[in-house]
Amino acid sequence: MNAPRLRRGVAVRLSGVRIPPSPLGDYAMDLNLTESIRKAYSVGETLEEYAKAEGVWPEEKEIFDKYFNNVGRVLDIGCGGGRTSFYLASIRNKVTAIDLSPKLIKAAKKKALKRSGDIEFIVKDAQKLDYPDNFFDGAVFSFNGIGFIPRKKGKIKFLKEIRRVLRPKGHFFFTADNFWFLNVYFPRRIWTVIKIFFSRIFPLEVREKEYGEKYFNDRIDAPYLDVKSKRVWEEIIKQSGFKTVINNSKYGVREKRKFSLLKDLFGDGNYLFFVLRK
Numbered sequence: 001m002n003a004p005r006l007r008r009g010v011a012v013r014l015s016g017v018r019i020p021p022s023p024l025g026d027y028a029m030d031l032n033l034t035e036s037i038r039k040a041y042s043v044g045e046t047l048e049e050y051a052k053a054e055g056v057w058p059e060e061k062e063i064f065d066k067y068f069n070n071v072g073r074v075l076d077i078g079c080g081g082g083r084t085s086f087y088l089a090s091i092r093n094k095v096t097a098i099d100l101s102p103k104l105i106k107a108a109k110k111k112a113l114k115r116s117g118d119i120e121f122i123v124k125d126a127q128k129l130d131y132p133d134n135f136f137d138g139a140v141f142s143f144n145g146i147g148f149i150p151r152k153k154g155k156i157k158f159l160k161e162i163r164r165v166l167r168p169k170g171h172f173f174f175t176a177d178n179f180w181f182l183n184v185y186f187p188r189r190i191w192t193v194i195k196i197f198f199s200r201i202f203p204l205e206v207r208e209k210e211y212g213e214k215y216f217n218d219r220i221d222a223p224y225l226d227v228k229s230k231r232v233w234e235e236i237i238k239q240s241g242f243k244t245v246i247n248n249s250k251y252g253v254r255e256k257r258k259f260s261l262l263k264d265l266f267g268d269g270n271y272l273f274f275v276l277r278k
């Protein structure tokens with residue numbers, strides 16, 4: 001997700017996207033969440049922005065050219081309007097591109113009519129992958145979409161599923177927001193930490209259950225995000241069974257340096273960059 005987009009009045013315009021507290025617990029939350037994300041990416045400026053999005057970032061290009069060049073069948077998860085799918089196809093892959101939003105898939109299919117490349121666009125929830133074991137030669141979840149997968153346990157389960165559908169030695173690339181990144185959302189992440197902490201001592205109702213989780217009423221491109229730190233991601237990756245090939249930041253990849261605790265707290269659109277190998 002790009003520069004933060006906070007807008008007054010948006011919560012009203014997208015009131016359908018709001019998630020009411022669920023008396024049914026986690027399961028219902030996850031169901032509502034999927035629908036909320038689908039809606040958020042099916043209306044207004046968010047739909048327009050991702051339907052139009054073009055061109056891979058230089059840092060993505062570097063990774064795609066190295067690990068995804070002519071590898072075979074590639075799964076592009078949360079493909080949006082096909083920004084990364086078209087590039088992955090241009091480097092001689094057969095791409096299966098999936099997204100929750102039928103409107104974004106429709107926009108991607110429309111673009112595909114005017115372009116060459118072996119791509120199949122499908123409306124599908126990435127948390128319900130119905131592919132056989134070892135089916136794909138590579139997988140990608142670009143632009144921090146993985147932040148929509150709720151909680152640490154959900155992320156481990158998700159990575160295990162990606163690992164299952166990947167062939168041995170196949171690569172999975174994803175980017176993620178960093179919990180410690182000093183952007184406009186940082187104070188809110190800390191506030192949520194404080195609320196969760198006190199809810200463990202006092203009888204307070206707090207919707208977020210895990211550090212990094214946040215429900216937004218004023219963010220039109222994300223009704224919910226679960227943003228983990230690099231250290232937490234390392235634990236998640238370890239438990240998923242994947243091996244780590246690249247564990248850096250976008251700026252680290254750009255500047256050909258290692259991740260820096262200090263330098264990588266700042267920078268416009270500086271995300272965590274991971275390449276994993278089965």
Ligand SMILES: C[S@@+](CC[C@H](N)C(=O)[O-])C[C@H]1O[C@@H](n2cnc3c(N)ncnc32)[C@H](O)[C@@H]1O
Nearest residue numbers: 041053078079080083099100125126143145148
């Ligand atoms: C920030 S957008 C990125 C779109 C595209 N990858 C790009 O870089 O332009 C995140 C995308 O992930 C999709 N998404 C989120 N959760 C998903 C899920 N569980 N299954 C499939 N797609 C999902 C959203 O619908 C949205 O299109």
